[in-house]
Amino acid sequence: MIVVMEPNATDAQVEKVTKYLEKHGFRVNINYGDILKVIAAIGDKRILSPQIIASFEGVKTVKQIQEPYKLAGRTAHPEDTIIKFNNGVKIGGKEKPVLMVGPCSVEKDIKSLLEIANAAKEMGCEFLRGGAFKPRTSPYDFQGLEERGLEFLAEARKQTGLLVVTEVMDTMDIPLVNQYADILQVGARNMQNFKLLKALGHIKKPVMLKRGPAASIKEFLLAAEHIMYNGNPNVILCERGIKGYDNDFSRNTLDIAAVPILRKYSHLPVIVDPSHGTGRRYLIEPMGKAALIAGAHGLMYEIHNDPDNASSDGAQSLDLNMFRDVTKRFNKLIGRIDYDNKNGI
Numbered sequence: 001m002i003v004v005m006e007p008n009a010t011d012a013q014v015e016k017v018t019k020y021l022e023k024h025g026f027r028v029n030i031n032y033g034d035i036l037k038v039i040a041a042i043g044d045k046r047i048l049s050p051q052i053i054a055s056f057e058g059v060k061t062v063k064q065i066q067e068p069y070k071l072a073g074r075t076a077h078p079e080d081t082i083i084k085f086n087n088g089v090k091i092g093g094k095e096k097p098v099l100m101v102g103p104c105s106v107e108k109d110i111k112s113l114l115e116i117a118n119a120a121k122e123m124g125c126e127f128l129r130g131g132a133f134k135p136r137t138s139p140y141d142f143q144g145l146e147e148r149g150l151e152f153l154a155e156a157r158k159q160t161g162l163l164v165v166t167e168v169m170d171t172m173d174i175p176l177v178n179q180y181a182d183i184l185q186v187g188a189r190n191m192q193n194f195k196l197l198k199a200l201g202h203i204k205k206p207v208m209l210k211r212g213p214a215a216s217i218k219e220f221l222l223a224a225e226h227i228m229y230n231g232n233p234n235v236i237l238c239e240r241g242i243k244g245y246d247n248d249f250s251r252n253t254l255d256i257a258a259v260p261i262l263r264k265y266s267h268l269p270v271i272v273d274p275s276h277g278t279g280r281r282y283l284i285e286p287m288g289k290a291a292l293i294a295g296a297h298g299l300m301y302e303i304h305n306d307p308d309n310a311s312s313d314g315a316q317s318l319d320l321n322m323f324r325d326v327t328k329r330f331n332k333l334i335g336r337i338d339y340d341n342k343n344g345i
């Protein structure tokens with residue numbers, strides 16, 4: 001870290017900072033300019049908060065040089081993480097982007113889920129995604145079928161061979177969800193549920209972490225760091241939009257720039273969710289294409305056999321005819337992407 005002292009900082013103040021840093025294992029170098037004194041400190045920042053140094057008398061600013069997300073960041077892990085599944089599907093690096101689709105919630109009629117799953121299979125999607133545990137803003141809304149929903153997903157997987165992505169909301173439910181899911185999803189609202197992240201560090205299956213509605217990229221990567229630090233390196237990042245100020249036209253602001261940013265600073269795979277990212281079904285196609293061109297390793301979007309009567313998120317779900325049309329065009333675009341070019345097509 002770099003500590004810039006105030007122009008009028010006393011020698012005693014400089015010495016106090018220097019001693020403190022040395023005590024915490026930093027190698028310190030003091031540079032005396034005409035006006036400012038700058039202390040360059042090399043060591044492991046994780047054991048020392050820059051804020052504490054910034055609070056010392058005579059300190060002007062403290063700049064952290066090293067990224068705090070050591071495991072999720074690219075510096076110490078330059079090669080892309082590629083997550084592999086038993087059926088040969090891979091996510092990340094230069095692999096062909098994957099498609100994850102399904103209803104927002106698994107609903108009580110398994111026939112609908114099977115119809116959706118068969119359409120997904122027919123269009124070449126790799127993952128069936130549906131929520132059995134639903135984080136709903138209102139307690140009066142459909143809360144999910146829980147274990148029965150997981151059983152339906154497992155049946156759909158058995159019939160189609162699709163891999164299953166489903167959300168886990170509580171540490172208590174991890175053993176159950178882990179039995180059924182191929183990827184465990186952490187919802188946006190739980191991105192900073194540190195107990196949940198820590199517990200997911202103790203399983204081996206991949207975890208798809210959705211970006212919090214108001215999370216910075218740094219907070220997002222630090223949330224991933226929690227899972228990795230606790231032992232699970234199989235983390236997939238999912239950009240799903242952040243809170244904007246214009247709710248008249250879209251539900252969230254989908255941060256497409258987050259894709260190349262995350263790919264530049266992290267080695268983890270990045271998925272984009274244009275359904276929750278926009279809240280409007282007509283925006284799934286343009287934003288999905290934008291995300292693929294920006295370098296996303298896959299898309300997750302909501303589809304339903306009867307969106308007008310869906311238990312949740314019908315407005316951002318494609319019906320099955322639209323799904324086939326839109327997915328045909330995604331597949332065409334995916335076939336044209338130059339995977340060696342980090343900047344897209």
Ligand code: PEP
Binds near residue numbers: 104131189
């Ligand atoms: C979801 O993926 O079903 C969901 C609830 O999304 P988010 O957590 O991004 O709001």
Ligand code: MN
Binds near residue numbers: 104105276302312313
């Ligand atoms: Mn949803």
